Amino acid sequence: MPARMIDQLTRLRVPWIVADAKAVIVGHGPQVPAIFGREPDSELLGHSLHEILDSWDTATGLDAAYRAIRERGHWIGEFTTVIADAGAARPRWTTWRATAIDDDERDGDVLFVIDDRSELARTKFDLDRMTRCFQAISASSHDAIVILDQHGRINYYNDATRRIFGVHQMDLNGRTFYDLLTPEGYRDAYLRGLFDFSRAERPFEGGEFRVLAGRRRDGTEFPLELSVSTVRVENAWWALCVMRDLSDKVRVELEYHTILNAMRDGFFVADAQGRFLEVNNAYCRLLGYTLPELLRMKLNDIEEVAAEGEGFHYESIRRKGFSRYETRHRTRHDQWIDVEVTANYLDALGGRIVTLVRDITEKKAAEDALRKSEAHYRHLLESIPQKVFYKDRDSVYVTVNSSFASDFGMTPRDFVGKTDFDFFPAELAAKYRRDDARVMEGARGEAMTEHYTSGDRVLTVQSHKMPLFDPDGRAMGILGIFWDITERIEMEEELRRKHRETEQALEAAREADAMRTNFLANVSHELRTPLNAIKGLANVMAIETEMPTEKRLQYLATINNNSEVLLRMMNNLIEVARIESSPHAPKEMVFDLDPLLAALTQRFEIHAQAKGLEFRYKRAPRFPSLVIGDPIMIETVLNNLLDNAVKFTDRGHVAFSAVAMRAGVNRRNLRFVVDDTGIGIPAEDLGKIFQSFYQSDRSSTKRFRGSGLGLSIAMEFAKKMDGALHVESEVGRGSVFTFDVPVGIPPRE
Ligand code: ADP
Numbered sequence: 001m002p003a004r005m006i007d008q009l010t011r012l013r014v015p016w017i018v019a020d021a022k023a024v025i026v027g028h029g030p031q032v033p034a035i036f037g038r039e040p041d042s043e044l045l046g047h048s049l050h051e052i053l054d055s056w057d058t059a060t061g062l063d064a065a066y067r068a069i070r071e072r073g074h075w076i077g078e079f080t081t082v083i084a085d086a087g088a089a090r091p092r093w094t095t096w097r098a099t100a101i102d103d104d105e106r107d108g109d110v111l112f113v114i115d116d117r118s119e120l121a122r123t124k125f126d127l128d129r130m131t132r133c134f135q136a137i138s139a140s141s142h143d144a145i146v147i148l149d150q151h152g153r154i155n156y157y158n159d160a161t162r163r164i165f166g167v168h169q170m171d172l173n174g175r176t177f178y179d180l181l182t183p184e185g186y187r188d189a190y191l192r193g194l195f196d197f198s199r200a201e202r203p204f205e206g207g208e209f210r211v212l213a214g215r216r217r218d219g220t221e222f223p224l225e226l227s228v229s230t231v232r233v234e235n236a237w238w239a240l241c242v243m244r245d246l247s248d249k250v251r252v253e254l255e256y257h258t259i260l261n262a263m264r265d266g267f268f269v270a271d272a273q274g275r276f277l278e279v280n281n282a283y284c285r286l287l288g289y290t291l292p293e294l295l296r297m298k299l300n301d302i303e304e305v306a307a308e309g310e311g312f313h314y315e316s317i318r319r320k321g322f323s324r325y326e327t328r329h330r331t332r333h334d335q336w337i338d339v340e341v342t343a344n345y346l347d348a349l350g351g352r353i354v355t356l357v358r359d360i361t362e363k364k365a366a367e368d369a370l371r372k373s374e375a376h377y378r379h380l381l382e383s384i385p386q387k388v389f390y391k392d393r394d395s396v397y398v399t400v401n402s403s404f405a406s407d408f409g410m411t412p413r414d415f416v417g418k419t420d421f422d423f424f425p426a427e428l429a430a431k432y433r434r435d436d437a438r439v440m441e442g443a444r445g446e447a448m449t450e451h452y453t454s455g456d457r458v459l460t461v462q463s464h465k466m467p468l469f470d471p472d473g474r475a476m477g478i479l480g481i482f483w484d485i486t487e488r489i490e491m492e493e494e495l496r497r498k499h500r501e502t503e504q505a506l507e508a509a510r511e512a513d514a515m516r517t518n519f520l521a522n523v524s525h526e527l528r529t530p531l532n533a534i535k536g537l538a539n540v541m542a543i544e545t546e547m548p549t550e551k552r553l554q555y556l557a558t559i560n561n562n563s564e565v566l567l568r569m570m571n572n573l574i575e576v577a578r579i580e581s582s583p584h585a586p587k588e589m590v591f592d593l594d595p596l597l598a599a600l601t602q603r604f605e606i607h608a609q610a611k612g613l614e615f616r617y618k619r620a621p622r623f624p625s626l627v628i629g630d631p632i633m634i635e636t637v638l639n640n641l642l643d644n645a646v647k648f649t650d651r652g653h654v655a656f657s658a659v660a661m662r663a664g665v666n667r668r669n670l671r672f673v674v675d676d677t678g679i680g681i682p683a684e685d686l687g688k689i690f691q692s693f694y695q696s697d698r699s700s701t702k703r704f705r706g707s708g709l710g711l712s713i714a715m716e717f718a719k720k721m722d723g724a725l726h727v728e729s730e731v732g733r734g735s736v737f738t739f740d741v742p743v744g745i746p747p748r749e
Helices: 003-011 032-036 040-044 056-072 118-140 159-165 177-181 184-199 247-262 281-287 291-295 314-320 361-383 402-408 426-441 486-543 549-581 593-610 631-647 710-720
Strands: 016-019 025-028 079-082 093-100 110-116 144-149 154-157 209-215 221-233 236-245 266-270 276-279 322-330 336-346 352-359 387-392 397-400 446-454 457-469 475-484 589-592 614-619 626-629 653-662 667-676 724-730 734-744
Touching: 003 016, 025 040, 032 040, 032 110, 056 093, 056 110, 093 118, 144 159, 159 209, 159 236, 177 184, 184 209, 221 247, 247 281, 266 281, 276 291, 281 291, 281 322, 281 336, 281 352, 314 322, 314 336, 336 361, 387 402, 426 446, 426 457, 426 475, 457 486, 486 549, 549 631, 549 710, 589 593, 593 614, 593 631, 593 653, 626 631, 631 653, 631 667, 631 710, 631 734, 710 724, 710 734
Parallel strands: 614 653
Antiparallel strands: 016 025, 016 110, 079 093, 093 110, 144 154, 144 236, 209 221, 221 236, 266 276, 266 352, 322 336, 336 352, 387 397, 387 475, 446 457, 457 475, 589 626, 626 734, 653 667, 667 734, 724 734
16 A cells, blocks of 8 residues: 555545455544544454445445456445444445555555545435425415516426416426416516516515416416515525415305395394394395495394393304394384394304395285184184084094084184094094095095984084195195084975875865866766656657557656656755755654665665666564664665665676664664675775765766765765765675664663
8 A cells, every 4th residue: 555645645634444355444544433433443443344334335335346356456436325323423425436556565455535425415315305395395286386587487387387377388498477477467567576576685585465367378367366485596586486376266255245146135244243244235125225334233223122131142143053033124214124034153253143134024914914814714614604614634623613613512622633533423423534535535525414413412414525635736634514404304304294295185186176077067967867858758748648558657657767866866966065064963863764674675676677687685583673863864875875786786686684783772783785796896996985976987987877976975974873884895796885873772662
């Protein structure tokens, strides 16, 4: 090792180390212990360089140096290493240059000249870190960050700048902010600012924000907030500009105000003292104040105060976070407006009240009208005598009128929320509920007559039920009205009954009338026929004086017959007239039945035989002769029965019998039976033949002329004498008339 060289290195204060071929330190400069922080003799000399340069880089560097020296005899190279430093507080960045020492004594020694670059490296490291920080910050910043030199040329810009200004890649070559991003209207201001900034002696500390405008690549302008800081580097000023795009904020504010002012409802923000901080147009319009006027006022100047000392209840709104109430607000013209206030507590900005004010004048008026209409409706409901109810869709009473409620000794209020099961027997209530459901399912109402219990009375009512629908067409309940028609139904029933009776009476009268008409025709005919015969024969006899005796006798018999027919007819008519005008009581006289019966049988035997009929007469052995009674009535009855029998019989016989039964002391019941084999009487006529003027079997009346009076007179007389008259008959077989009459027997002397 050339001592001169080492001296020189030492003098130049260049740290050096000599190591042998095995990298063991054999000598070093005086600075070396300090660089490594080790003791010169005990920790350096005789120790391997590997011990103190123990990082991987160092080992590689050392190996490379020794390899080159072994192969080529020398190596001049450089490697930087961090020295493993046991004692020193800081790591050392050092660069090593190695040279093989050409020395005969010590073959393979290597001189390392060490350059300690620790301070420089640290500065570089710090700078690097700072730069990286700045880049990270500027890359992630939402704000545009631009660095300008003092001529306004853009030196640096971040991603946000590109985004905000709408540029892709800026050509920065000599371009200024002025060229690129300053809008027309702001160029003068920009230039003035740049001039001030370039001449400023002190750096701007930044932090002062100014709202300016920016220009996008496409020429549009937008609101921009700018803050500038300056730094001086190597005699030159640099400006760091941070710019924020205010478009969103401005737009949001614009929208906010547009919405507020487009709102129909009033809106205001008030502070804790109730001072208006912000008011929309609608609220100004509502109250008639201008915005500046309102902004000088408090809520207490506007809102109606219920009681002394009350007013803007900030505390309660704050506690609840929300409050909605109805009150009145006073207009500029001292009028009160009904309003609904919705106040929200907003924690931000020192506790503000954000409030909506709705004009409810119309709503109040509508409510008022509704209340009135409800009152009218109630009045109407109460004033009609019918019973009215309204039930909801579950058949629960919503309201009823007093007419209904009073049936139960209750008031309408008692019905609310109850059902029919609370008032009616279960079965009836169930029926009502079924009816309700059916009516609600149908679209139209139903009218029905039904029963209804009021107390212990069962009434018949007429009811109308109709479904009520909500605006969506869903059934929401049922309206019913009903009234008592019990009396009406009874009256109708009574009327129907009377009507039926009248109809029957009329029918009877019509029949009677028809019979009377028929009777008149018959009677006139019956009277005229025998009279004409009598008159004709009498005339002939008057003219033919020389009439043979036989013929005369025949004429006289005919005259006599016709006279009898005439007489019988007259008698009947007289009887009828007598009965109708003055019904008289039967006589109680003693008379002899024998001659009466003898005359009758004699006469009808002749009539019967004249018609070719057999006439039978049978008188019971103990039949009395002298009796007490009405001989005329008895004879009239028998006469009529026998006359009919002969009249209505064409072949066969007519039988007449008389029996008597004891009916007490001196009392007998006489029974006369007239039995014929004639035409008979239809069963349906049996009840009618005893009425006046009735003649059965019209077709036969032509053959059997009569008045229709005989049997009615006979029945009349039989009843008067406390007797009875019966008939049994069969059409085509004949008839049996039975006449019962009680008589007295005169006591024997
Ligand atoms: P008339 O003058 O028509 O005989 P009556 O009152 O005696 O009136 O009788 C009423 C009707 O009763 C007769 O028209 C006849 O139709 C019926 N009638 C009465 N007796 C007999 C009888 N023995 N046989 C059949 N019909 C009879």
